[in-house]
Amino acid sequence: MGGLLTFEVEHEELKETVRKMVTTAGSAVDQKLRLIDALQHLGVSYHFESEIEDELLNMSSTTDLLSDSNDLNSIAIWFRLLRQQGLHASADIFGKFKEGEGNFKVSLASDVPSLLSLYEACFLAIPGEDILDQALAFATQHLGSYASSNYSGNKIMNPNLVEEVRFALLRPIRKRLPRLEARRYIDTFNMDDHQSSKENSASLLRFAQLDFNIVQRLHQEELREIQQ
Template sequence: MEHTIHCDLREKLKEKFIFSNGVTNTDKLNLIDAIQRLGIGYQFENEIKDVIQYLDLISCRDYVDSDLHTCSLRFRLLREHGYKISEDIFKKFINHKGEFNTTIASDIKGMLSLYEATHFRLRGEDLLEKALIFTTSQFEAMLHNDLITKSCFVEQVKHALNQSIHKGLIRIEARNYISLYENDEMHDKLLLKFAKLDFNIMQKLHQRELGELTRWWKDLDLTNKFPFARDILVECYLWSIGIYFEPQYAYGRTIITMIKVLANGYMDEATWLHKSYIPTLEEYMNVAKITSAVEVMSIAFLLGMHSNLATKEGFEWMLSDPLIIQATSVIVRLVDDVTGFKFEQQREHVASAVECYMNQHDALEELATINLRKQITDAWKDINFECIRPTKVPMNILSRVMNMARYMDMMYKEEDGYTNSKTKAKDYITSILVSEVDV
């Protein structure tokens, strides 16, 4: 019954929104944004693709009179789908001193959209850098002085500053956005009901998969055979959902969760630990690119994809050390090191990137952290660049690689959520694998 209602609602939504006449381009932008943030973009891939392609063909001149929200949302959605669009569209919000007009600060909706757009910036896009600094500082001041009057905007601003749309995982962010969208008095009831049903249906599928994996894990009895091995099956499965949650990737999620790979690079790390050797940052990162296991995991998830994606060319590309793999490896390694530095030093552990930088440059921890965070920021810019058309492999593959970086941003932002599963990881697990959404 639930599946029947779900299918009926999907067809009604396609007819009501995607193919209906009289819908403005701004309405289409807002609709696509809502669909994607509700976590149901995969249900309307072709429809979204057609609309985005159409919106890309429209001249920027047609948006010259658009407000901040529309300009920013169009920029973000086009960049998200790999289309080239210049940061120059934001010049109309700049004053004669080259700074953003403070008058736009009162437009909270527009400011939020601009803030989210800045996370798609590339190297050298100074205007977007300026926009990020402007929106962040304005929001922090507003929150500190209680200047945002609408409670719904307060929640959105706080969440955005902690987790941008671009760096968030679909399932985690969808669960949060469903609540925000429901509280929006302008929400579409049909769309909301469909999103809730879809979330619960996918949750039931994931629960069945996790149940099967749990039986497999217990049969192996590795926890008793190797007491030092951490029982982190659920966390590993959460990682697999982060890479791809859609129903057609059940096999891929199983492969990723089950995979037990010890990268050759760990031998070098073990040698450094044994000799109490602190390598240079360059030495460390060369090995860390291996031990981050991004390339191995990328090959694993490609195995779980459809044959039109898991091609010989696709695997050769994976093994060619493309920029997006390099950048994701940097993020996976450095986010972990920067966040978990103090914790790791409490136990016998190979020197982290923070310690390597401090030792090599005779620098304090604060300076080392600042420089490493800049490397993380630049790595995200490289990921964004790799996703601009024309791409060497389909966007569906690139987005899965990017999801590994997103997982790290989500899980390690404030603490080591993977090692210490008693932290926010448990909340994430509960929200997407345990607690059903009320329909």
């Protein structure tokens, strides 16, 4: 029992640490976007609903800050998170990634993480947004090539990224069960993929692990009570 109490105390302490990570003023927009995205994947965003809503409300007015950015990854995450929250985000922001002929830039095909973010963003499209229909076709084509065996001899191929792409093509974020996604993401969480410090990334992962185990234990207790 003492060990369980220790875990719960650690969980509460880490929750406050993560809360400060979410609300810290002055953090770069791209860092905050990736943090919120990670919290959702890890299944712990429900602890910080009001804080995340406030941050995304602030970000909904940062189009001007992103207008000069060529970081497709950040822009696609920004777009998806805002639309998931029910906030306005114009699909026109992706126009900068198209060439004069109206097609998406071929150079984007080699930026797999950004393509993956663009692909996921497209599932938040509303009818009539042709640019997102084009983006989905473009991203799906090139992600499919990356995930295929045709890339088996590519020295720059990242095995973890290949698996992530294959999983996304099979089941995009919008079609995943939150608890299963949390379990999968905890297992595949790579601290090197996040722009926060190693210490912050480690705290985030540890908090997610503890939270998952606590919630799982509560579900098991509820199940035992039902069966009695």
